Amino acid sequence: MIYDAECWPAKRKHTNKIYVAKMRMLRWMCGYTRKDRMRNEYIRKKVGVAPIEDKLRKSRLRWFRHLNRRPIEAPIRKIELLNFAHIQRGRRRPKKT
Template sequence: MIYGAECWPAKKKHTNKINVAEMRMLRWMCGYTRKDRMRNEYIRKKVGVAPIEDKLRESRLRWFGHLNRRPIEAPVRKIEYWILPMYKEEEGDQRRHGKKL
């Protein structure tokens, strides 16, 4: 369900939909329905799974670690050092320190 989630733009509505789908599957596995009014925490504990939000965060952090370990010559890392012509390094530093241009 979360294959490739490390590259998704994680919005709250997407996370919520994944969470709803996961809970439907877990309820189905346990034999419960919404009418049984069982708490999500109880169902998660019974099945022994972590919340999907934690798994999404874990996969994003793992991917970030992979990217940081890449050599600086790698195409995915080169973008970190692009200097856009309209934003010069000195101007950005002055703005951060509160100086006028």
């Protein structure tokens, strides 16, 4: 579910959807249903799984370290040095493409 998560900006909405799906899978693994009213912390501790926010942060930091190991002449590193302060967007909505 979090494949390539280091490349897309994870919003709160995305994180919540992943969290809900993950908890559903963990409940299914343990044999619990929502009617059993088991707390998420208890299920996560029983299975031994870290919270999804930690996993997303870890993958983003791994990608950042990968980029920093590249030489300064690499195109991806040249983007870091660009200054976008002089670029302004229009006041209207973007045109449909």
